[in-house]
Amino acid sequence: xxxxAKFIFACxxxxxxxxxxxxxxxxxxxxxxxxxxxxxxxxEGNKGVSGSSKTSPEPISQILASDYPRYVSDLPELDxxxxxxxxxxxxxxxxxxxxxxxxxLLLQAADQFGRSGKTILYVSGEESGSQVALRxxxxxxxxxxxxxxxxxxxxxxxxHIEKTNPEILILDSVQTIHSQExxxxxxxxxxxxxxxxxxxxxxxxxxxxxxxxxxxxxxxxIAGPKVLEHMVDVVLYFEGTSSQNFRIxxxxxxxxxxxxxxxxxxMGSQGMRQVSNPSELFLSERPQTIPGSxxxxxVEGTRPILVEVQALVSHSALAMPRRxxxxxxxxxxxxxxxxxxxxxxxxxxxxxxxxxxxxxxxINETATDxxxxxxxxxxxxxxxxxxxxxFFGEVGLGGEVRSVPKAAIRLKEAQRIGLKQAYVPMKIAxxxxxxxxxxxxxxxxxxxxxxxxx
Numbered sequence: 001x002x003x004x005a006k007f008i009f010a011c012x013x014x015x016x017x018x019x020x021x022x023x024x025x026x027x028x029x030x031x032x033x034x035x036x037x038x039x040x041x042x043x044e045g046n047k048g049v050s051g052s053s054k055t056s057p058e059p060i061s062q063i064l065a066s067d068y069p070r071y072v073s074d075l076p077e078l079d080x081x082x083x084x085x086x087x088x089x090x091x092x093x094x095x096x097x098x099x100x101x102x103x104x105l106l107l108q109a110a111d112q113f114g115r116s117g118k119t120i121l122y123v124s125g126e127e128s129g130s131q132v133a134l135r136x137x138x139x140x141x142x143x144x145x146x147x148x149x150x151x152x153x154x155x156x157x158x159x160h161i162e163k164t165n166p167e168i169l170i171l172d173s174v175q176t177i178h179s180q181e182x183x184x185x186x187x188x189x190x191x192x193x194x195x196x197x198x199x200x201x202x203x204x205x206x207x208x209x210x211x212x213x214x215x216x217x218x219x220x221x222i223a224g225p226k227v228l229e230h231m232v233d234v235v236l237y238f239e240g241t242s243s244q245n246f247r248i249x250x251x252x253x254x255x256x257x258x259x260x261x262x263x264x265x266x267m268g269s270q271g272m273r274q275v276s277n278p279s280e281l282f283l284s285e286r287p288q289t290i291p292g293s294x295x296x297x298x299v300e301g302t303r304p305i306l307v308e309v310q311a312l313v314s315h316s317a318l319a320m321p322r323r324x325x326x327x328x329x330x331x332x333x334x335x336x337x338x339x340x341x342x343x344x345x346x347x348x349x350x351x352x353x354x355x356x357x358x359x360x361x362x363i364n365e366t367a368t369d370x371x372x373x374x375x376x377x378x379x380x381x382x383x384x385x386x387x388x389x390x391f392f393g394e395v396g397l398g399g400e401v402r403s404v405p406k407a408a409i410r411l412k413e414a415q416r417i418g419l420k421q422a423y424v425p426m427k428i429a430x431x432x433x434x435x436x437x438x439x440x441x442x443x444x445x446x447x448x449x450x451x452x453x454x
Contacts, residue, residue, distance in 0.1 A: 009034050013217075015189045015227065037182070037190040071168070071209065073112035077265060077274045078105070080303075081236060081249050083257015086113075086168070089207045090256060091200050093174075093229065095214040095222040096238030101247055102213050105238065105265070105272050106170050107132070107141055109211075113168055114145030121166035125152040125176030139271040152186065154179040154195045161202060171199065173213040175223060187215075187223075196228055229253065240267070244360045246281075247272065251301070260364075261301035279306040279417055282359040288387045292379030295419065296371030297392040297410035298363050304406070304413035306390065308358040309368065311375035316352040327357025328368065336372055336395060343399030344373075344447045346380060367404040369395035370423060373447055377454060385454060389421040390414040393428075399447045403427045411436050423453070 009018040011034050016027035024031050070085025079085050082092070096102045110120045124132060128150055136146075147164055151157050154177050161169065171177065177195045178186035185191070196212070203210045212232065214222040222229060229235050233255045240247035249263040264275040275281055283306060287293055292311040297304060316322065325333040333355050340346045355372065357363055371391035378385050392410055394402040403425040411422060411432060421440045424432075429443030442453060 007036050010037050010189050012188050015193070035184065035188065037184050037188070071113060071116070071118060073109050074115070075109055075112055075274060076276070077249065077263030078109055081251045081261045081263045082234065083251075083254050083261070086209050087233070087256045088167070088209050089204055090233040091203050091210045091212060091231075092234040092236060093212050093214050093222065093232040094236045094238060095216050097216060097220075097241070100238050100240050101265075101267055101272060102238050103127070103132075103172055104135065104139065104267075105247075105249075106172065106211055106213070107136060108139055108271050110146050110168070110170060111136075111139070111141040111143050114143030118145060118167045119164065120146045120168045120170060121160060121164050122146055122148045122170045122172075123157055123160070124148070124150050124172045126173060138269075152176050152178060154198055158198065158202060161206070161208070165206075167208060169199075169203065169208055169210040171210065171212050173215055174199075174228075175215045192228060196231060200231055239362065241360065246275070246360055248361055258301050262303060262305075279304070279413060282307045282361065283417070286358070286387070289384045291382050291384045292375050293387075294371045294375040294378065294385055295387075295390045295414075296363075296368045297390050297414055298365060298368055299406045299409060302409075304409045305361070306413060306417065306419075307361055307363065309371050309375045310356045310358055311372070311379045312354040313348065313351050313376060313379040316350055318352070321350060322352045322354070324353070325355045327360070327362050328355065328372070329364075332366070332369075333372070335397075336369060337376070339395060339397065339399055339447065340373060340376060344377075344451070346377070348376075348380070351380070365404075366394040367392045367410075369393060370401055370425075370444065370450075374423065374450055374454065377450055381451070381454075383454060386421060388419050389423065390419045391423045393423070393425040393444065395447060401425045401444045401446065408432055408435065411439065411441075415439055423450070 009021050011025040011028060013030045013033045014025060014028040016025055018034060022034050025033055070087055072079055072085040094102055110122060114120055129148055132148055149160055174196060175187040178191050179194055182191055182194060217223050235253040237250045237252060238247060239250060245267050247265040247267055251259055251261045253259060264278040265272040266275055286308045294309045295306055296309050297306055323330060323334050337348050337353055341348050370393035373395055374391050392404060394404055396402055407428045414422060415436060423442050423444055426443035426445045429441050433441050444450060
């Protein structure tokens with residue numbers, strides 16, 4: 001007699017499983033997110049069975065280490081984020097806010113791959129063929145190598161893959177796909193896990209590359225269980241807002257290249273336009289003689305980018321003055337304000353402090369600390385900083401300025417766009433001063449020295 005199918009209760013937000021229904025998930029805190037699902041684990045037939053394999057272990061020293069062949073598109077910004085191109089058999093998960101341009105970017109990439117002779121199967125679970133065709137006409141997509149189908153059934157999609165045998169699959173979006181073998185709703189944790197497993201296994205078995213578009217939550221993370229990001233090879237986030245034309249494609253995970261690479265695009269009437277020189281773009285509208293405006297040198301992956309940091313310090317009428325940061329971590333701003341008060345001797349406890357990274361880009365590294373401190377000092381004292389000056393360096397809790405990696409790359413980028421002066425940690429100034437004789441490199445040991453120099 002066969003065992004009856006077992007059922008479990010799983011949270012649709014985080015995947016936490018329970019033996020009975022609960023109103024609130026104890027793991028993520030969401031209410032009414034726990035639903036009943038069929039248990040996917042096998043209850044019989046697994047005991048005492050030893051698996052057979054066609055492969056055998058071998059010493060890693062005898063395995064030939066070679067570069068993966070890649071599909072290179074005519075979009076260098078995308079290729080750079082992918083690590084040099086799209087690897088056959090790899091699965092790329094692309095997430096982003098609604099309307100940011102994920103489908104537009106992938107349709108443009110599909111056009112370029114199609115022009116190079118690759119067959120692309122474009123599966124949409126959200127849009128009809130006429131909608132995608134209208135977008136393709138606007139973008140100038142004319143290749144006959146893109147095969148489109150509007151489908152949400154996993155079994156039907158696998159059948160289309162078998163018939164067309166594509167080299168690249170685009171699935172928009174993975175949350176809309178459902179398997180007929182499961183009773184839960186599309187987008188649930190169980191459906192997302194099983195459908196993703198089937199798609200990834202198919203891609204690996206057929207040596208077919210795939211782009212999976214993923215929805216994001218209100219916090220900005222890709223919706224569904226976190227295990228989905230562990231299953232795929234590459235995780236990309238497409239950042240931007242409808243009020244800005246700039247879009248940042250950021251790599252958070254890449255098994256075939258470096259992580260934290262970024263690509264910069266500009267949204268226009270003809271689709272996504274690549275920005276090959278983002279430093280000049282972000283600094284193009286920078287005011288020259290306004291206090292609180294500073295240029296900082298950041299490195300995203302292997303790419304140096306110069307951005308403008310804007311600070312505004314003004315007297316507060318509130319019992320608790322505001323600390324607002326756009327583009328960097330707000331906790332980091334609060335820490336630097338406290339360092340300026342304790343170690344630099346500035347009175348900021350009764351001042352509102354606003355900080356903004358111009359252009360909408362977000363900077364995560366601590367190398368911008370020295371530039372943020374300089375911008376705060378400039379706004380507080382009302383003294384504008386030389387527009388041909390760049391800052392980078394990490395500030396410690398004692399007020400000391402610490403060195404950061406890839407200093408030479410930052411200075412080369414600053415020199416390329418015509419900057420003449422650089423404030424850097426003292427250790428870096430001693431190491432690289434001879435390499436940049438045309439720049440005035442000033443070493444800083446402590447934040448107290450900034451006011452004297454500025």
